[in-house]
Amino acid sequence: MRKADLQDTDNAEGDDAKAQQLVSPVIRGLRLLRYMAEGGSTANLSEVGRRIDVNRITVMRLLATLEHEGMLERLPQGGHQIGFEFLKLASTVLAANDLTSFARRILTRLSESLQLSAYLVVRDGGHALYLLREMPKTALVSNIQVGSRIAAHLTTPGRVLIADLPPDTLRDLLGNDPLPTATGQSPGTHARLAQILAADRERGCAWSFSAFEPGIDSCAAPVHDRSPIAIAAISVAGPHQRFELDPTLHERVEREVKVAAHDLSILLGNRQDGLQG
Template sequence: MRPQGDATEQPARPDTSGVPPVERAIRVLRYIAAGQTCSNITNAAKEIGINRTTLIRLLHTLSEERMIERRDDGRGYALGFGLIGLAAQAISERDLLRVARPRLARLAADLGLSAHLGVLDNHEVVYLIREVPRTHLVSNVGEGSRLPAYATTMGRMMLAHLPEDKINALYKDRKMRVYSKATATTRAELRRQLAADGEAGLVWSDGNFEPSIGSCACPVFDHERKVIAAINVSGGAADFTVGTPRSAEIEAGVREAAKDLSRSLGCPDIPG
């Protein structure tokens, strides 16, 4: 037996037991990520290995936290963009961001304007990339920011490619705040605006969301020719007056950057 004074402290063993609620939530996310929609709650609960009531509660919580979202066809769930906020480091490795960042950096340098990439999360645009030029006037919108889709150029560009019933569902009970005279305040006005945006394949703003700041956005397509994101540039509103040589330069730059990014993502036939 060792003398008490010579006792050597042993490092505490880590607790390797899992946390059941977290494990169940992860199993649900992996199940949905594998293409299962949970449209049949009873069957899904059996396949995941949890009881039906627990699954219903998990789906509600994960949906509230935007980890999952209702599918466009209303049949079950798909993964949501809320996961991006919890995995910013991992998201940076995704093909979209990896491929987009150098192209946006080049676009910002070429035009002397801030360049961004955003994705649509329900009624908001989530800014995933922000590249700024060496100039005193740059965008104050940082990566991870969320802005109202209906009032912003990237948001309108992505909304323009959604079906009408999806637009109606998104804005059925949502008040549409007025940011400028160009802001749509009703679903009917928004639908008319989006129809024009989709036909043009480009959205302009010369202070429509933030006074003195202009913007121009184009959609980004994936290998299935679906709009998965949008890019824009922003800067002083005077640069974004349509019909000027400067606006023509901006339009050409943004359109080419969006097409180049879409091609790099495997889009076989870039619209416009």
């Protein structure tokens, strides 16, 4: 048997072993809670069963169990809503965390998935302040350090942090023309910056191809709480040659960065549905 076949067999056996440790009723209960948290109704038990892939009787048992534990509450007019005990549990978790602790877990997952450096960035006046960084175990990574403070219009996270600000506010923050530049691709005027920010807003993220660090490409997406103005940005950066060698990486990076920013936004209280782009 070839080495590759042996590895496939080992992986399959490992997956089977993991599957045997899973508790099916717990999985079904979590699916039901997730369905409810996303706005699903329990008025039609057959429809609920179809959505979470169980039969009608199982749905009834799950509902009774979750009601008993206070995770769901029955409504007088029929159906259910998320229960007070569930809300208390969620509030306890949220109270014990903040922007950086939530973000660190998301950045770790993002960096491991893409094998690129991942950052959490906030706006400090007219600058982008790099708060967190998670790095893959590779030789080629971005050189931006935690604590770096860079003119916001020069980097992708900085751009998404200022994308929704009024022109007068931008001029107050960044100063008059000409704007400082890092490379020939940097926007040197407010007119050029406005064009770039409009494209970023339309796409739902910002891209840079060696525009700040030569040989380094970057993508960033905005993080929102309940405010329409981004409170933070999540970005990834890595060598341009990675993108040249893998034609699927560009699309995957954009998708995963948007998802990461959306997930962090949800944790911070944003309830807007869907992902842009």
